[in-house]
Structures are given as C-alpha cells and as structure tokens.
Amino acid sequence: MSIFLLRRVLTLAATLIGASIIIFLVLDALPGNAAQMLMGADASPDAVRALTVKLGLDQPLLYRYLLWLKGMAVGDLGNSYVYGTPVLGLIAERLVLTIPLALLSMSITVVLALTAGIYTAANHNRIGDVGVMSLTQVGIALPNFWFAILLILLFAVKLQWLSAGGFAGWDDGIWQGIRSLLLPAISLALVQAAILARVTRSAVLEVLREDFVRTARAKGLSKREVLWEHVLRNAMIPVMTVMGLQFANLLAGTIVIENVFYLPGLGRLIFQSIANRDLIVVRNCVMLLAAMVVTVNFAVDVLYAFIDPRIKVHNL
Amino acid sequence: MSSASTVTTDLMAAGPPATGFWRRALRHRSFVLGGTLVLLVIAAALISLVWTPWPPYDIDIAAKLKPPSAAHWLGTDALGRDIVSLLLVGARSTIMVGVIAVGIGLTFGVCLGLVAAARKGWIAELILRMSDFTFAFPAVLSAIMLAAAIGPGMVTSITAIGIFQIPIFVRVTRGSANAIWAREFVLAARASGKGGFRITVEHVLPNILPVLIVQATIQFALAILAEAALSYLGLGTQPPQPSWGRMLNDAQTLLFQSPMLAVYPGAAIAIAVLGLNLLGDGLRDLLDPRLARER
Numbered sequence: 001m002s003i004f005l006l007r008r009v010l011t012l013a014a015t016l017i018g019a020s021i022i023i024f025l026v027l028d029a030l031p032g033n034a035a036q037m038l039m040g041a042d043a044s045p046d047a048v049r050a051l052t053v054k055l056g057l058d059q060p061l062l063y064r065y066l067l068w069l070k071g072m073a074v075g076d077l078g079n080s081y082v083y084g085t086p087v088l089g090l091i092a093e094r095l096v097l098t099i100p101l102a103l104l105s106m107s108i109t110v111v112l113a114l115t116a117g118i119y120t121a122a123n124h125n126r127i128g129d130v131g132v133m134s135l136t137q138v139g140i141a142l143p144n145f146w147f148a149i150l151l152i153l154l155f156a157v158k159l160q161w162l163s164a165g166g167f168a169g170w171d172d173g174i175w176q177g178i179r180s181l182l183l184p185a186i187s188l189a190l191v192q193a194a195i196l197a198r199v200t201r202s203a204v205l206e207v208l209r210e211d212f213v214r215t216a217r218a219k220g221l222s223k224r225e226v227l228w229e230h231v232l233r234n235a236m237i238p239v240m241t242v243m244g245l246q247f248a249n250l251l252a253g254t255i256v257i258e259n260v261f262y263l264p265g266l267g268r269l270i271f272q273s274i275a276n277r278d279l280i281v282v283r284n285c286v287m288l289l290a291a292m293v294v295t296v297n298f299a300v301d302v303l304y305a306f307i308d309p310r311i312k313v314h315n316l
Numbered sequence: 317m318s319s320a321s322t323v324t325t326d327l328m329a330a331g332p333p334a335t336g337f338w339r340r341a342l343r344h345r346s347f348v349l350g351g352t353l354v355l356l357v358i359a360a361a362l363i364s365l366v367w368t369p370w371p372p373y374d375i376d377i378a379a380k381l382k383p384p385s386a387a388h389w390l391g392t393d394a395l396g397r398d399i400v401s402l403l404l405v406g407a408r409s410t411i412m413v414g415v416i417a418v419g420i421g422l423t424f425g426v427c428l429g430l431v432a433a434a435r436k437g438w439i440a441e442l443i444l445r446m447s448d449f450t451f452a453f454p455a456v457l458s459a460i461m462l463a464a465a466i467g468p469g470m471v472t473s474i475t476a477i478g479i480f481q482i483p484i485f486v487r488v489t490r491g492s493a494n495a496i497w498a499r500e501f502v503l504a505a506r507a508s509g510k511g512g513f514r515i516t517v518e519h520v521l522p523n524i525l526p527v528l529i530v531q532a533t534i535q536f537a538l539a540i541l542a543e544a545a546l547s548y549l550g551l552g553t554q555p556p557q558p559s560w561g562r563m564l565n566d567a568q569t570l571l572f573q574s575p576m577l578a579v580y581p582g583a584a585i586a587i588a589v590l591g592l593n594l595l596g597d598g599l600r601d602l603l604d605p606r607l608a609r610e611r
Contacts, residue, residue: 011445011448014445015448015449015452018449019449019452019453022453023461026461026462026465027461027464027465030465030466137590137593137594138586138590140589140593141537141586141587141589141590141593142582142586142589143541143544143545143548143561143582143585143586143589145544145545145548145564146544146564146578146581146582146585146586147582149564149567149568149571149578149582150578150579150582152571153571153575153578153579157571157572157575164571248454249454252454252456252457253456255456255457255460255549256456256545256548256549259548259549260568270460271549273464274460274463274464279464282460282461282464286457286460286461289457290452290453290457293451293452293453293454294451294452297451
C-alpha cells in the first residue's frame, strides 16, 4: 500500500509542477510584457519600463517562476497588479462563496442521483425506469448555464420567490447565504445528477446480477433487504469514483454559473482580472483550480484503492 | 477503458454487413431520433449558407424586440435582428467549432493512443502521464488562460476544446488497440514479419474505427456544450458572428422584457446535444450487440 501511495503522491507532485510550468509559460511568457498590457498601447516607453521594474518583470523568466513556486510554498502569491493588495487575500475572499457553492451542488447531485439511480435499478425496465432515464438523457443535454437562466426566469422573474443573482453573504445567517446559492447550486447539480444517476443505475444493476445476491434471496431475504444491505454497499465503489470526478467538474462549472448569477466567487474574480489584465491574479486562480482538480482526482484514486484492494495490486 | 476494449473485441466478432446495419439502424429508436435531430441542425447550418429569412448581420433598431409574427417567426433581438436567421447562422459556428475541435482531439489523440498501444515501456508511460496531466485543465480553464494570453475568439475556444479532447481519445484508442494487439491474428501478422507500424495501420486502426466513431459522436456533443459556454462567457465566437452561447448572454440582460429570447438558443443547443447523445447511444448499441443486450 505504501508503495502505491508513494507512486500516487509523486505523480500528484509531478502533475502539479507540470501544470504550474504550463500556466506560467502561457500567462507570463506568451502575452509579452504584462506592464505594456496594463498600461495600454499608447503608454510611453519610460512609464512602461518603470512599471516593468516595479512589478519585477525585468527579472529572468526562470527566476520569476522559481520565485512564484517559493511564494506558493510559503503562502505569498504576490500583489495584484491592479489593486495592489495581496492575491492570496483576494482569492480567500472569493473562496468563501465558491467552495460552499461547489459543496452544496455536490450534495444536491448526490441526493438526486442516488434516489433516481436506485429507484430506476429497482424498477428495471418498468415505466418509472424508462421515464426517469429519459429525463436524465434530457438533463445531460441541457447546458447548465441555460438551465440556470430558465430557473431565473421561473423563480425570479415569474414567481419572484428568489433573487435573479447576487450574493447576500454569510453575515445575515447561513440561511440567507444558502438561499442566494440555491438556484446556482441546482443548475450546477442537474447535469451532474443526470450522469451520476445513470452510473448508479448501471452499478446497481451489475451487482444485482451477482451470485451472492441470488444466494441472499434464496436465504429468504426480501428484495428490499438485499438491495439496501448487500447491493448498495458493493455498487457504491464505481459511484464514488464518478462522484470525485464530478466534484472537479463542479469546480470548473462554478466559473460559468457564477457569471450567470453575478456571484462574487473565484470565477467572477478570474473574469474581472482578465478584463483588468491583472495576469498575476489570473495565473494564481487558474493554478488553484487546476490544483483542486488534480488533488480531487488523486484523493479519489487513493480512496478507491483503500475500498477495493484489487486496484492497488493492479497499479503496482 | 475495459469497456472500450470489450467493445472493440465484440465488434470484431460481430462485423455486421453494411446493409444489415442500416436495416437494424432504421428500427433503432435512439439512432433514428438522434439522427433526425442531428440532421435538423446540419440542415439549418447548410440552409444558412444560401438563405436566411432576413440578413443576419443587419441591425434595425426600429424593429427591436418584436414578438413572433409572420415577418419574424421568432421575433427580433435588442438590435432588431431576426432570431430565426441568427439561430440558423449560429448552427454554422457551433458545427464548425465542434468539427475542428473534435478533429484536433481525434487526430492527436488517436495517433498518440496507437503509439502508446504499439510501444510499451517508457513511451507509453510518457504519453499516458501527459494525457493525465491534460485532465488538470478543463476546457473552460484552458480557454481562460488562452483568452488572457492571446485574447478571446473562435480560435481560442477551438484550441481549448481541442486540447481537452486529446487525452480522452488517447485513453479510448489505447484501451481498444490493446485488445486488438492481444488477438491471435495480430500474432499471426507479427509472425509473418509485419512491423508495428504496418500492423497498426492494417489491422488495429480498421478494427477500432467503430469505437472511435461512437466516441467522436459523444465528444462532438461535449464540444458543442463547451463552445456554447465559452461563447456565453465571451471567450469564444465574437460579435458580429452569431453564436447560440452569445445569443444567450445577450438575452440574459433582457429577461424581464423578452424572456423567450433566452429560450430559443438554449433549446437549439439542447436539441443538438440531445441528438448527438442519442445518435452515440444508438451507434454503440448497433455496433456492439453485447452492450445492447445489457442496456
């Protein structure tokens, strides 16, 4: 197990370093002089030169990259080119929204998907199964940002139960915050729930065909008892893997949904920074999101190996 | 990946003749419905090349936000442009981005996947690790980086979506090709003196083609969703070129005045994606009888 874990940790570290190199090259080397971008094409060469020195952009590329790595290690991501405030503080402010949004939508995804998946598998080939599976087919085809707009149309424009966007913050209590995140979380969850419901259904059906299920039924256990006590535990292994991957998708999805609902999260920060040409903020935000995606995948791999010993043997 | 491998193996065993395939295809509900929806979208794009009800780029402020009528079947937008014309031309952008992005993924992904299957050892390991690494950048993240570096636009969205497709094709190709490499007829080909390249081109590639067609259909649907999201965010297709994602973005500011403007482009995206998903499901059933029985 320790060799498996060590290999996975080394792969994780290599992937993170590789990602940081790509991000640095694309966002620091490719665009040319960030000072020129900030000041615009009409800026005088002297002013551009002064800003270049001030931002440390006159240093060699490798030195700047290593400085960034060192900064990430000690929690100093530098200052925003535009606001002059620490990038870490800007990101931390926005994560207060983005992380709860991703967690809330993941919870909705899991509840919807498991309910639908188990129900359809237990009623295989009946009308309920066909109906729910058709709905999931449609759910997978809907762009989440369009579904978000439809939810706004219904709940904000027509019924006027919820606001069309914005975030109330956590100061007025958790419920006010969750209320602002409800529509965004549902719109993010729909597509993921549709996919996960299909995976759950397949996994449960697969386990239902196993010999031990027939044995359990022959011993006199009811269909319900077999389903809840034997089938689900075994079917959860592939479902959990997909859940982990979906959490990574949800994080990327928040970028789009935050823009639909004008939520001041990480996604909005990235777009504001692109508009302001604040590349240091864009660089660190993209790195954070990429690191989250890679780390969640790593955690799923390790968790999967703990649950199913065959995996680590296969991977050694 | 194991499913991809078994798909390939079964495809080889089945090998349905073309006429039999079409006879079964026309009786398959998913295939027929999906195919019809996809043909509808392709027809819209093709028709827009020669005809649109109104010139799609002409602004007529006097006719802005008109409700549906005989002159404008689905009404007009905030600039007085005809919605039907914009949807027709938007289909063109969607299909173009999808085809090129999937083409990039298919070309690079299949080549790398075939090499990884043919060459074991460090080359395969390097290709697989590189494709794992690409998973760290979902299409939206890649597009954000490229937009910040070189500016937003159709090229940015095509490149970002294309890059994200590569590792998926690498994995599917390698998994399917590995199953073919384990077959007896490949062993016979090796014994007759054929090299890795010839075996790949003459035996492996033709046998994994159906799997790749199914995967390309599914990836096309994902590419359409990604293109719409990027255009919605302003990173993809730029005005005045109409695109469904951009139309949704424009419509969002007019939700209270003209809510239906936000419905049409989204429905168009959903129809295209649903069509491709159903077509992919149908093709998988038709090309792999084992999976069809399990569904």
